Each structure stands twice: as structure tokens, then as C-alpha cells.
Amino acid sequence: MHPILTSVQRLALYVGSWSLIALLFAVIYSTASGAATAESLATVVPLCILYSFVCLSAWYICRATPLEARSVLQIVITHLGSAALASLMWLAAWEAWTQVLAAWPPLAPGVEHYRSQLPLVFATGVLLFWLAGMFHYLLIAFETSRQAETRQLGLEVLAREAELKALRAQIDPHFLFNSLHSISAMTSTDSGGARRMCLLLAEFFRNSVQLSAKDRISLEDEIAMVRQYLDIEKVRFGARLAADITMHSPCGSCLVPPLILQPLVENSVRHGIHSLVDGGAVRTAAQCVSGHLKLSVENPVDADAPRRTGTGVGLRNVKQRLQMLYGNEASVHVVREDRLFRVEIDIPCNSQVQD
Amino acid sequence: MKIKTVIVDDEELSRSVLKEYLAGHEDIDIVAECANGFEAVQAVNNLMPDLVFLDIQMPKLDGFEVLELIGADAAIIFVTAYDQYALRAFEVHAVDYLLKPFSAARLTESLRRAREKIVRSERIPIPELVSSVRTPTSRLERVLIRAGPDVHVIPVEKIDYIQAQDDYIGFKTAGKEFLKQQKLGDIESQLDPARFVRIHRSTILNIDRLAKIELYGKDSHVAILRDGTRLPVSRPGYARLKVLL
Numbered sequence: 001m002h003p004i005l006t007s008v009q010r011l012a013l014y015v016g017s018w019s020l021i022a023l024l025f026a027v028i029y030s031t032a033s034g035a036a037t038a039e040s041l042a043t044v045v046p047l048c049i050l051y052s053f054v055c056l057s058a059w060y061i062c063r064a065t066p067l068e069a070r071s072v073l074q075i076v077i078t079h080l081g082s083a084a085l086a087s088l089m090w091l092a093a094w095e096a097w098t099q100v101l102a103a104w105p106p107l108a109p110g111v112e113h114y115r116s117q118l119p120l121v122f123a124t125g126v127l128l129f130w131l132a133g134m135f136h137y138l139l140i141a142f143e144t145s146r147q148a149e150t151r152q153l154g155l156e157v158l159a160r161e162a163e164l165k166a167l168r169a170q171i172d173p174h175f176l177f178n179s180l181h182s183i184s185a186m187t188s189t190d191s192g193g194a195r196r197m198c199l200l201l202a203e204f205f206r207n208s209v210q211l212s213a214k215d216r217i218s219l220e221d222e223i224a225m226v227r228q229y230l231d232i233e234k235v236r237f238g239a240r241l242a243a244d245i246t247m248h249s250p251c252g253s254c255l256v257p258p259l260i261l262q263p264l265v266e267n268s269v270r271h272g273i274h275s276l277v278d279g280g281a282v283r284t285a286a287q288c289v290s291g292h293l294k295l296s297v298e299n300p301v302d303a304d305a306p307r308r309t310g311t312g313v314g315l316r317n318v319k320q321r322l323q324m325l326y327g328n329e330a331s332v333h334v335v336r337e338d339r340l341f342r343v344e345i346d347i348p349c350n351s352q353v354q355d
Numbered sequence: 356m357k358i359k360t361v362i363v364d365d366e367e368l369s370r371s372v373l374k375e376y377l378a379g380h381e382d383i384d385i386v387a388e389c390a391n392g393f394e395a396v397q398a399v400n401n402l403m404p405d406l407v408f409l410d411i412q413m414p415k416l417d418g419f420e421v422l423e424l425i426g427a428d429a430a431i432i433f434v435t436a437y438d439q440y441a442l443r444a445f446e447v448h449a450v451d452y453l454l455k456p457f458s459a460a461r462l463t464e465s466l467r468r469a470r471e472k473i474v475r476s477e478r479i480p481i482p483e484l485v486s487s488v489r490t491p492t493s494r495l496e497r498v499l500i501r502a503g504p505d506v507h508v509i510p511v512e513k514i515d516y517i518q519a520q521d522d523y524i525g526f527k528t529a530g531k532e533f534l535k536q537q538k539l540g541d542i543e544s545q546l547d548p549a550r551f552v553r554i555h556r557s558t559i560l561n562i563d564r565l566a567k568i569e570l571y572g573k574d575s576h577v578a579i580l581r582d583g584t585r586l587p588v589s590r591p592g593y594a595r596l597k598v599l600l
Binding site: 174177178180181182183184185186188189235236237238274275276277302304 | 368
């Protein structure tokens with residue numbers, strides 16, 4: 001289907017632009033032939049509107065003669081031929097229309113006037129048809145690029161969904177192995193402790209499975225999960241691990257993607273506390289300032305340890321997820337000092353209730 | 356015969372489960388427990404154990420770095436929750452690789468292998484061991500140097516230059532020098548070639564420390580470092596420097 005005929009608005013715009021051409025040509029025609037203004041208008045305007053529909057056929061010619069697939073000569077010959085043909089048809093229409101108009105005495109000289117201007121009318125017909133051809137080429141290029149854009153957009157949405165699925169944070173399985181090893185160690189010496197650890201683990205995994213299935217959870221829930229995680233790691237690291245969590249109470253209802261803090265806290269334990277003989281404290285803080293939620297996770301590091309190249313999967317994962325969910329509204333900032341490592345997150349605090 | 360055993364793990368619970376399992380084996384004599392890499396190196400040097408249970412991820416030095424420093428006189432059993440080091444562990448001729456959590460039966464199997472090795476008392480020379488630890492693609496991040504009871508850890512970015520001296524090479528860092536028994540060519544192949552350049556038969560320079568190069572004599576050059584140190588540059592060394600600058 002012709003793109004201009006698919007919508008009334010487009011058609012109106014098209015015919016409207018042709019009316020302007022018609023008026024312009026009427027002026028030229030009247031000057032050239034000496035016809036009166038009324039006669040010139042009555043002759044030219046209807047014929048131009050008629051010709052505008054003939055010119056729509058240029059679309060089919062343009063489609064059959066794509067610019068990139070045909071040689072210049074082919075294109076020129078095709079358009080020259082079709083323009084001449086269209087213009088000849090237009091001449092026939094002129095002949096007929098001026099005859100019709102001649103039935104009304106004041107317009108009787110119209111036929112003479114027209115016949116004296118045959119070359120002008122023919123040339124105009126060819127020219128207009130060519131213009132229509134160019135216009136249609138533009139139209140085709142525009143439509144193609146818009147289609148490509150839509151397709152690209154669709155692909156991007158698909159890719160993002162797939163990526164999000166893949167990025168959905170996973171709990172490090174080694175955390176489970178190490179915890180089980182701790183339980184195995186405690187069974188003979190501290191059976192109460194072993195049982196407590198089993199319960200902590202069960203609770204943590206139940207929670208993380210439930211929460212990670214959701215798109216957004218409240219910060220409160222996320223912090224609770226972080227607390228459970230640290231409780232388990234405290235069993236393993238003993239006095240080496242201290243946890244310090246501060247959350248401004250109004251932030252608790254802010255919605256965050258699940259497991260957004262947990263991987264950072266996990267990194268803090270794994271790369272910070274684990275590398276220090278005397279351990280240290282993992283500090284997690286949440287603050288909300290004018291609609292923004294500011295989160296930070298901080299841990300001490302060994303000053304002599306080589307700075308790890310690359311930021312690690314966990315942190316990169318968190319960054320990408322936030323980037324995709326919030327775009328430019330999210331920022332992740334990494335601070336690495338001599339004895340300190342801190343990740344700061346800034347995201348909009350959205351606290352709508354979600355099912 | 357008693358097997359002198361050292362347990363190296365930074366987690367107390369992890370050490371305690373090993374002790375508990377090992378208590379059932381009368382020939383095992385636990386002579387030391389270490390909570391980090393430095394302690395491990397000292398304990399192994401002082402006590403000369405036959406068997407070492409070695410955790411991989413630890414503070415200060417990781418299990419492989421400990422092994423590089425202590426050599427392979429003892430039988431080594433790695434103990435870790437991570438399976439990705441297994442290949443590397445066997446490359447350095449570890450007796451076994453225990454994945455946490457493990458059973459008493461699995462440990463008994465490890466001990467059987469360890470006893471076999473101890474009876475055969477195989478010894479692997481240190482240089483071979485060290486070079487087998489590093490694959491050619493992995494870049495050295497820090498240099499470990501044992502000086503008597505002390506262990507020095509020098510991050511490579513802190514090295515100013517390295518100079519060969521007879522059988523040793525000297526690492527110069529912030530005015531100090533640490534000697535290690537190694538060949539200059541060995542260390543050169545482990546360092547990042549975009550950063551460390553062999554400017555002379557006996558010198559490798561950290562290019563970050565270079566202030567300028569001056570012509571010296573007719574066609575030889577001298578490199579002047581930021582701290583004013585002057586080092587001779589050979590003709591091929593100058594060519595290598597020019598490529599990097």
C-alpha cells in the first residue's frame with residue numbers, strides 16, 4: 001500500500017502542497033498564455049490536483065528502481081520514460097478539460113491558450129513527475145530507516161531482558177561450601193552452634209530465593225538479608241569480622257533491585273576482611289536525601305596487597321544492573337584508598353507499593 | 356615414624372575440623388597451626404615439617420606464594436572451597452587437593468598419598484617449582500623475598516630497577532635493596548614488558564622511574580632516574596627503550 005494513501009493526514013498534506021504548486025503554475029501559465037486569472041485557475045488547479053494522483057505512481061517506479069541496486073543510466077532512463085508518459089497523459093487530460101470548460105462561453109478561448117502552451121505544459125508535467133520521484137525516494141529512505149530503528153529498538157529491549165535475567169545476582173556457591181565446612185567443624189565441638197548455623201543458612205537461602213524472584217524489594221528487606229549474610233560469615237570468621245549497619249529509618253521503604261547490596265558486602269568479606277590478619281568491620285550505610293537513596297559499603301583492605309586488576313564480577317554486575325534499571329539516574333562510585341575500599345551507590349528512592 | 360605436620364588456615368573452625376580428623380591418625384604429629392601466610396613460612400622454616408595442609412586464600416600470602424617461599428621439601432595438601440585452583444595445585448606437585456567440606460574418609464585417602472610421598476621422600480628443586488607455578492601469560496604482581504626469618508613482599512609497581520649481581524638479583528625500591536637468588540632472565544619473562552625494560556645485560560628498569568636519557572660518550576647512553584640514579588644503557592637496551600617511549 002502506498003504510504004501516502006494509508007493516512008488521511010498524509011494525503012491532505014500531500015494534496016495541500018500540490019495546491020501551492022498548482023497556484024504557482026497557474027500564475028506562470030496565465031503570464032505565458034495571456035489567459036485571464038479566472039480562466040487560468042479554473043484550468044490549472046483541477047488538472048494539477050489530478051496530476052498529483054498520477055504522480056503517486058512514482059512510488060511504484062521508485063520501489064522497482066532502488067537507487068543502490070541500479071545504475072545511474074537505468075535510473076535516468078526509467079524516470080525519463082515514465083515522466084514523459086505521465087506528462088503525455090496529462091496533456092490528454094488538458095485537452096479534455098479545456099474542451100469541457102469551453103462549454104462555458106467566458107472560458108472558450110481556453111483551448112486555444114492551452115494549445116499555444118503545449119511545450120510548457122509538457123515540460124512542467126515531466127518536471128513535476130521527476131520531483132515526485134525524488135520525493136518518493138526520500139520517503140522510502142525515511143521509511144526504511146524508521147523500520148530499522150524500530151527493529152533495533154525491539155532487539156535492544158530483548159537483549160536487555162536477557163541480560164537482566166543473566167545478571168540477576170547469584171549467591172556465590174563457595175559461600176555455601178565454606179559455611180557447610182564450618183558446620184561440619186562445629187558438629188562435634190559445638191552442636192548448638194552447628195544447629196544455629198544451619199538455621200541461619202536456611203533462613204538466608206529461603207529469603208534470597210524469594211526476594212531475588214521479585215523485580216524490586218524494599219531496602220529494609222535487602223538490609224535484613226545482608227544482616228543474615230553477615231551473621232553467617234561471623235560464625236566462620238569469628239572475631240575477625242565485625243558488621244556495622246546504619247540505615248536512616250525513612251529509607252527502609254525505598255524500593256531497590258534485590259541482591260544489590262549483598263554482592264558488595266560479600267566482596268567486602270571475601271576480598272577485604274579475608275585478606276587481613278586481624279580482620280575489620282564491614283560498614284553498610286543507607287541515607288535518603290531529597291528523593292535519592294545513597295548506599296555505601298565499606299571495608300578495610302591490606303595496604304600491601306596488589307590492587308586487583310579489574311573490578312570483579314560482583315561489582316560490575318551491580319553497576320550494569322543499576323545502569324539498565326535507572327539509566328543515568330544511577331551512579332556507582334568506587335573509592336580505593338590505601339587501607340580502605342568503598343562502593344557508593346546513588347539511585348532514585350522510589351517507594352511505591354508494588355505487588 | 357611420626358609425621359611432623361603443620362596446618363595453615365586462617366579460619367579457626369577450619370583448623371579445628373582438620374585437627375579433629377587427624378586425631379584419629381596416630382602417626383600424625385601436629386607441630387604448628389598457622390593463621391596466615393607469614394606465620395606459615397616461618398613455621399615451615401623453623402620446624403621443617405613433613406606434611407603441610409595449606410589453605411589457598413589467606414591474608415598476607417596466598418597458598419601458592421607460601422609454597423614458592425618454602426620450597427617443596429614437605430608434602431603439600433591444599434585445602435580450599437574453590438575448585439578452580441586444582442590444576443595449578445597439581446602443577447606444583449601437591450600431594451592432594453581437598454575441597455571443603457570434606458569427610459574423614461577423604462582425608463584418610465589424602466594421608467595415604469602423603470605417606471607414600473614422604474616415604475619416597477621426593478624432592479623437587481625450588482626453581483623448577485617456582486617456574487611451574489606461573490604460566491607464561493600470568494604477570495607477576497609482587498615479588499616475594501625471604502631474608503632469614505623475614506618475608507618481604509614487594510609489589511612490582513614499587514620496584515625502581517633490578518640489577519644482576521653474581522648469582523643474585525637485587526630489587527631496588529625506594530633506596531633499599533633486596534637480594535634474591537634468581538636469574539635476571541627469569542624475572543624479566545615474568546614482568547610486564549610494557550613497563551619493565553631490559554636496558555642493559557645486567558639491568559631491568561621500571562619505565563615509570565625514568566626521567567631522561569642522555570648521550571654518554573660516542574654512541575652509548577645513560578638513563579637518569581627521577582631520584583637521580585644513573586644507569587648505563589646498552590645499544591640493544593636503547594633500541595628497546597625507544598620502542599616503548
